[in-house]
Amino acid sequence: DPPREGTRETIDACQAAGITVEMITGDQPETARAIAEAVGIAGGEGEPEPIVMQGGELEDVESLDEKTKDRIVEANIFARVEPHQKLGIVKMYQERGHVVAMTGDGINDAPALKKADIGVAMGIRGTEAAKQVADMVLNDDRLETMVEAVKQGRAIFDNIRKSIIFMLCTNVAEVLAVAIASILGWTLPLRPLQILYLNLLTDVFPALALAVGPAREGIMDEPSRKPDEAVLTRCHWAEIARGSVILAACVLGSLKYAEASLGLNQAQAITVSFLTLAIGKLWFTFNLRHRSSGVFRNEVTRNPWVWAAIAFCLGLLYAAIKLPLLTNLLKT
Secondary structure, three states: OOOOOOHHHHHHHHHHOOOOOOEEOOOOHHHHHHHHHHHOOOOOOOOOOOOEEEHHHHOOHHHOOHHHHHHHHHOOEEEOOOHHHHHHHHHHHHHOOOOOEEEEOOHHHHHHHHHOOEEEEEOOOOOHHHHHHOOEEEOOOOHHHHHHHHHHHHHHHHHHHHHHHHHHHHHHHHHHHHHHHHHHOOOOOOOHHHHHHHHHHHOHHHHHHHHOOOOOOOHHHOOOOOOOOOOOOHHHHHHHHHHHHHHHHHHHHHHHHHHHOOOOOHHHHHHHHHHHHHHHHHHHHHHHOOOOOOOOOOOOOOOHHHHHHHHHHHHHHHHHHHOHHHHHHHOO
């Protein structure tokens, strides 16, 4: 059968994202090579040379020498392959540290689907056995859907990272500001109920908004992250430390400025530091764009939930200093 329309663009998107696409088919080598060249798996300009292996070379995979196994892993087209041989191919890639996603639709594909890191069964033409052992079922049997799933997965991971950095940085800043003021014998910049008000209300909504943001531009033009990469790397911890110190310094600086230069009483000065921290937290949201994104147009500024969360939180802060019930409760 001829390849589906749009398959080449999908293969190109996979390769740009650092995903290597291999073809495994029961067809003849000549047919497999022609289709692989047509869809961009191998043989075209800027693409790897076609390396075709036949099923006969994959018999008794366990007894093959390392050189043959390396040759198998380097191949990008497997022709005349029996379903049970797919399992051996998956094992060889995994032994060499690859994360393997395997597609299949038949009962005989079930062992390979189960063994793969991500088994992908076809939802339309797939058998029930294949669907049961798979990690993911493609309801439309389209490769494009897999690529979109990868994009969404990367976006979700990015968003979780942003939310964690936001929560850690802003809360560490609170602790630092209060701890430093206590050590120096200054007026505490925040009252206990003010901290609770910030943590329960103004922290939660921006973090939730960051968690549902859209995928940033260019997310599929980057290589896959390493499987053992931590959610927060050393670079992110440094970013959290730097942001926390700056935010805490702003809070303490505003407190001393309110007391010394503006001549405000203690309750008024604490209100200034309370608002400085709260608005600083909201402003910090915009620091969480990816380094490759634009300053003014990026995945954070394009997220309508971020703007809604900031507007809502500003309303809560206004209420905290204007509504008698809250001003009495929070001592603002």
